[in-house]
Amino acid sequence: MPKRVGMEVSIAASEAVRLANVDAIAAYPITPQTHIVEHLSEFVANGELDAEFIPVESEHSAMSVCCGTSAAGARTFTCTSSQGLALMSEIVFIASAMQLPIVMILANRSLSGPLSIWNDHTDVMLVRDCGWIQCFGENGQEIFDLTLCAFKIAEDHRVILPFIVNMDGFILSHVIEPVELLDQETVDKFLPVYKPVYRLDPDNPVTMGAFAMPDLYTETKKAQDERLKASKPVIEEIWKEFGDLTGRYYSPIETYKAEGAKTLFVTMGGFSETASTAVDMMREEGEPVGLCKIRLWRPFPFEDFWKAVKGVDTLIVIDRATSYGGPGGPVASELRSALYTWEDAPKVVDFIAGLAGRDVAPGDYKKMYQRAQQRIASGDIAGYEIYGVRE
Amino acid sequence: MTWKDLNIGCVITEPGNAAEYKSGDWRSMRPIWDKDRCIQCGVCYIFCPDAAIYKTEDNYFEADLYYCKGCGICVKECVTGAIRLVEEEE
Numbered sequence: 001m002p003k004r005v006g007m008e009v010s011i012a013a014s015e016a017v018r019l020a021n022v023d024a025i026a027a028y029p030i031t032p033q034t035h036i037v038e039h040l041s042e043f044v045a046n047g048e049l050d051a052e053f054i055p056v057e058s059e060h061s062a063m064s065v066c067c068g069t070s071a072a073g074a075r076t077f078t079c080t081s082s083q084g085l086a087l088m089s090e091i092v093f094i095a096s097a098m099q100l101p102i103v104m105i106l107a108n109r110s111l112s113g114p115l116s117i118w119n120d121h122t123d124v125m126l127v128r129d130c131g132w133i134q135c136f137g138e139n140g141q142e143i144f145d146l147t148l149c150a151f152k153i154a155e156d157h158r159v160i161l162p163f164i165v166n167m168d169g170f171i172l173s174h175v176i177e178p179v180e181l182l183d184q185e186t187v188d189k190f191l192p193v194y195k196p197v198y199r200l201d202p203d204n205p206v207t208m209g210a211f212a213m214p215d216l217y218t219e220t221k222k223a224q225d226e227r228l229k230a231s232k233p234v235i236e237e238i239w240k241e242f243g244d245l246t247g248r249y250y251s252p253i254e255t256y257k258a259e260g261a262k263t264l265f266v267t268m269g270g271f272s273e274t275a276s277t278a279v280d281m282m283r284e285e286g287e288p289v290g291l292c293k294i295r296l297w298r299p300f301p302f303e304d305f306w307k308a309v310k311g312v313d314t315l316i317v318i319d320r321a322t323s324y325g326g327p328g329g330p331v332a333s334e335l336r337s338a339l340y341t342w343e344d345a346p347k348v349v350d351f352i353a354g355l356a357g358r359d360v361a362p363g364d365y366k367k368m369y370q371r372a373q374q375r376i377a378s379g380d381i382a383g384y385e386i387y388g389v390r391e
Numbered sequence: 392m393t394w395k396d397l398n399i400g401c402v403i404t405e406p407g408n409a410a411e412y413k414s415g416d417w418r419s420m421r422p423i424w425d426k427d428r429c430i431q432c433g434v435c436y437i438f439c440p441d442a443a444i445y446k447t448e449d450n451y452f453e454a455d456l457y458y459c460k461g462c463g464i465c466v467k468e469c470v471t472g473a474i475r476l477v478e479e480e481e
Binding site (some may be wrong): 319 | 392399401403404406413419
């Protein structure tokens with residue numbers, strides 16, 4: 001039986017990358033992702049991980065190098081955060097179009113300005129439509145598990161797509177938690193050596209990243225969209241296989257105390273744990289509330305979401321990014337759209353909360369619940385409200 | 392070609408198949424050589440950005456219309472004014 005050890009979540013994430021036996025790492029340190037890069041460079045320097053660690057001068061170069069190593073057939077890892085993601089974003093879209101199965105941990109942090117190093121989801125929403133598989137973990141164990149699974153999913157020949165594991169900056173990255181690691185033998189059995197479908201090989205030359213004329217570009221986008229959507233059953237299959245191996249099962253949408261609930265909070269990432277505590281507290285007080293956690297953000301699991309919210313009156317969505325001048329936070333906007341054709345769809349009440357590390361404590365969920373009742377009573381549920389802003 | 396025919400990542404497995412692409416389709420004007428003025432210097436051949444000008448058996452020059460885009464650089468560079476562009480008809 002593997003032992004649970006207390007360790008910083010960034011260290012657990014690095015351990016997952018080491019156990020995955022990656023061949024190439026290119027990354028540029030940026031708060032709050034730094035400990036992952038530092039730890040991985042130590043592994044390589046100490047000979048504990050036989051990989052090329054390629055120091056680069058920027059994140060744009062980091063992602064460019066990752067595309068090169070992945071195209072050459074190397075299992076490739078990078079990690080970044082906020083401004084780093086913004087800088088590499090040009091290449092992020094190219095990696096998915098070229099179907100290079102790079103795994104990236106994104107230590108979620110707000111985008112400047114004003115300059116802030118703290119946690120929210122504005123960075124990942126910048127690349128929402130980048131075509132990578134994107135999932136969220138809510139604690140250290142999940143980050144470790146999801147990172148290992150990410151390599152297997154990304155490299156599966158039915159998928160071959162890059163993968164972002166979202167890990168909330170500081171509230172996960174810098175927190176020490178009990179994490180159960182796996183031994184190398186178990187991981188090797190679960191995650192065999194990467195076998196690329198195509199790779200850069202002088203004996204078998206291929207063209208990668210070619211130009212597409214207007215008469216072909218549309219077909220390439222259709223293929224990319226279908227490919228990402230088709231990854232969902234494989235993601236579920238591999239998460240199931242991981243669950244059978246470890247007893248820790250993951251699903252695209254997960255619920256907590258949703259049975260009999262009239263209202264569900266909808267959260268992603270680390271906030272889900274606080275929301276669970278809030279739900280426990282409110283349930284004790286007799287409020288019919290539960291929690292719906294979106295684990296898989298892309299491809300969006302519509303069927304699972306519909307199943308999870310069927311029969312519920314209200315969804316209180318906690319958005320952690322703003323769409324300035326838009327219809328609401330990115331999550332609520334999508335959920336409203338997903339529910340649009342439903343005759344008796346639940347009402348979607350959107351709160352933008354927890355921007356740039358501002359705490360959202362269990363009591364705040366209760367306040368949002370009360371505020372949602374007021375908004376519903378007054379018919380004010382279109383749009384969004386920035387929770388806790390000083391007026 | 393439908394979207395289902397594309398390889399993973401749009402990889403092209405046949406090296407050099409860009410040669411199949413008919414850039415001559417872009418052409419609206421076609422270069423014509425006047426053999427009376429041509430001194431067979433080959434300046435047009437050297438300047439053609441698409442290497443679409445070839446030498447004929449009698450040492451004059453002609454455009455390979457599969458690739459010639461009708462850009463007119465040969466017309467501009469010709470020392471004796473032996474090349475002119477004529478309207479491409481349907």
